[in-house]
Amino acid sequence: MHFLNPNKDALIADFVGKPLNALRTPAFVVDRAVFAENCRKMHVNARDWGATFRGHLKTHKTIEGTRLQLVSDIGRTSAVVVSTLMEAWGVVQGGLVADGTVKDILYGLPVGLNKLDDLSALHAEMTRYGGTVRILLDHLDQVKFLEEYERAQEHPKKWSVFIKMNGGLKRAGILPEPVSFKAFMRRVFASSAISVFGFYTHAGYSYGSTSLEEATSHLTGEVRLTNDAAAMAMEVLAESDNIISNQPFVLSVGSTPTALSATAEAKLKMTSTLNGTLELHTGNYTMLDLQQLHTTLIGRPQISQKVLATVISYYPGRGSDGQDEAMCDAGAIAMSKDTGRIPGFGEVVGKSWKLGRISQEHGILVQVPPDPESGRTDPTLKIGDTVEIVGQHACLIAAAYPWYYIIDSNEGSDKVVDIWVPWKGW
Numbered sequence: 269m270h271f272l273n274p275n276k277d278a279l280i281a282d283f284v285g286k287p288l289n290a291l292r293t294p295a296f297v298v299d300r301a302v303f304a305e306n307c308r309k310m311h312v313n314a315r316d317w318g319a320t321f322r323g324h325l326k327t328h329k330t331i332e333g334t335r336l337q338l339v340s341d342i343g344r345t346s347a348v349v350v351s352t353l354m355e356a357w358g359v360v361q362g363g364l365v366a367d368g369t370v371k372d373i374l375y376g377l378p379v380g381l382n383k384l385d386d387l388s389a390l391h392a393e394m395t396r397y398g399g400t401v402r403i404l405l406d407h408l409d410q411v412k413f414l415e416e417y418e419r420a421q422e423h424p425k426k427w428s429v430f431i432k433m434n435g436g437l438k439r440a441g442i443l444p445e446p447v448s449f450k451a452f453m454r455r456v457f458a459s460s461a462i463s464v465f466g467f468y469t470h471a472g473y474s475y476g477s478t479s480l481e482e483a484t485s486h487l488t489g490e491v492r493l494t495n496d497a498a499a500m501a502m503e504v505l506a507e508s509d510n511i512i513s514n515q516p517f518v519l520s521v522g523s524t525p526t527a528l529s530a531t532a533e534a535k536l537k538m539t540s541t542l543n544g545t546l547e548l549h550t551g552n553y554t555m556l557d558l559q560q561l562h563t564t565l566i567g568r569p570q571i572s573q574k575v576l577a578t579v580i581s582y583y584p585g586r587g588s589d590g591q592d593e594a595m596c597d598a599g600a601i602a603m604s605k606d607t608g609r610i611p612g613f614g615e616v617v618g619k620s621w622k623l624g625r626i627s628q629e630h631g632i633l634v635q636v637p638p639d640p641e642s643g644r645t646d647p648t649l650k651i652g653d654t655v656e657i658v659g660q661h662a663c664l665i666a667a668a669y670p671w672y673y674i675i676d677s678n679e680g681s682d683k684v685v686d687i688w689v690p691w692k693g694w
Contacts, residue, residue: 274670279335279687283673286684289577289654293462294602295576296669297656298328298555300686301455302572303679304336306554310527314548317530322374322520326351327663329690330672331362337554338369346371349549354385356401358691360393371399374468378440379403381413397409402465406432406442408452414461427461430468430520431501435493437472444497453504464501466518466544468493474525476609477563483529486508488537490521491546498543517544524552528565555662558615559608568642573662574617575602577631579653591635594649598623598657599630604664617656666690 288297302566307323314321323337323474325348338345348370350356356373365372372395372548387499405411420426431453434441442452456462475484498517510526519542522530527550552560555573560566577598587593603626616633621644624634633655649655659665666672667690674686 270677274689276671276687276689279671279689283684283687287479287682288673288675288684291576293576293578293654293672294598295469295673296666297574297576297673297675298574298688299681300336300674300676302570303328303333303554304340306556306570306572307336308340308342309585310548310550310553311340311345313527313530313692314342316532317535317546317548319530319546319548320347321345322347322349322372322547322549324349324351324376324549325355325359326376327551327555327666328672328688329355329358329692330688331358331364332674332686332688333554334359334364335369347374347547348372349374349376349551351376352691352694353383354555354691354693355391355428356390360390365394365397365399368397371397372402373399374402374430375404377404378406379410379414381417384414384417388421400428402430403426404432404468405429405456405462406434406440408455411456411459411462415459418461424461426463428463428465429431430518431456431464431468431497432468433467433493435469435471435489437470439470439472441469443604444493444500446500449497450500450504453501454508457501457504457508464517464564466520466547467497467501468520468549469493470549471521471523471526474523475559475563477565478527479564480529483525484534484537484564486523487521487526487529487534490526491519491538492540494519494521495540495543498654502543515544518547519544520547520549522549524550524560525563525565526550527553528563552663555666557658557662557665558610558658559606562609568658571658573666574656574658575614575665577602577655577657579633579649579651579655580630582649582651587634592649593624593635594621594651596631596633596655596657597629598625600628601668602629602665603631603659604668606659606660606661606664608641608660610660611642614657614659615642615644617658618643619649619655620644621649623656623657623659
């Protein structure tokens with residue numbers, strides 16, 4: 269019945285203290301100690317790079333993970349990014365705003381008209397506790413419907429906004445072409461419904477990095493893009509006597525590879541005068557996965573998540589070159605269909621096997637050559653075995669699970685010590 273209505277207290281009563289091999293599979297497991305250390309290291313990066321930090325909650329979507337992202341022995345931040353309104357309301361209803369853990373929520377998609385009622389309610393709730401809600405803009409029609417919406421309100425407000433910049437990913441954002449961008453900013457600055465907080469970008473293409481130098485180059489590009497945008501915005505302000513804007517602007521940059529490269533050494537490579545203050549944002553770094561492993565910026569011990577699966581059938585000699593294959597109960601829903609530069613849909617921890625093919629609810633494990641460097645050397649596998657699989661993209665994998673089994677390698681990592689129940693929906 270837990271699957272119909274996950275309840276943390278009931279789940280804790282049933283599962284805490286149980287060994288991992290006693291869990292029903294597929295099961296999503298997070299090592300809290302590794303997760304927390306990843307969060308701590310990111311605070312170090314932000315501090316050494318000279319930036320504030322904004323944690324993206326989209327990977328774990330939990331109360332417990334948010335606390336670890338925002339507070340460590342290195343420092344703390346109260347700023348987050350969410351990818352869904354359910355995440356935002358989960359933060360509020362989970363007590364993270366009332367207790368002061370979260371004071372600044374950025375809704376991380378260009379604002380949609382059908383979200384404004386929810387965002388306004390969220391804004392009102394945040395304001396009760398002295399907090400704020402920020403939104404993203406990248407089109408003038410968004411400015412128009414924000415103004416129309418606020419004119420219809422009894423008590424109109426100004427929205428604090430980041431201007432989303434397109435650095436070449438072509439996912440969202442406005443291009444930094446001087447003529448069109450300045451025209452855009454003139455209209456935005458003139459709006460009665462908007463207060464420009466800063467400029468925001470995400471170098472998603474940095475996931476293809478294979479070295480620290482390459483990731484650092486992408487980070488430099490993110491800073492250049494937002495800094496140039498801020499410079500053009502300041503030129504617009506200087507040209508007008510009627511426009512008042514909050515300054516300095518916040519230059520918000522980051523992806524997991526670029527944030528991992530944000531170090532004191534990277535700071536020395538920034539030669540341009542900044543037209544604002546730096547903010548670093550990222551989310552996947554808490555869990556990590558094969559996509560991040562391929563960048564060479566992390567090692568396998570930093571990956572905090574894995575999926576437990578059970579071997580349910582075995583097929584001797586069926587694979588290529590007469591290799592054996594096996595079937596497990598983790599398929600596309602449990603592992604996602606995301607791929608990466610590392611072949612397959614997942615690596616089997618400690619075994620010379622990988623998740624080579626997937627259907628909706630089952631996967632085919634295929635043999636691979638032993639790899640002593642990764643510790644994947646054991647070729648044995650039999651029906652009934654529980655295997656641990658690290659997949660390609662932790663964010664999408666985690667999204668499939670109604671709860672996470674938490675272990676802690678500082679306390680011995682073979683038993684469940686907690687349950688995290690993520691926020692679901694949009």
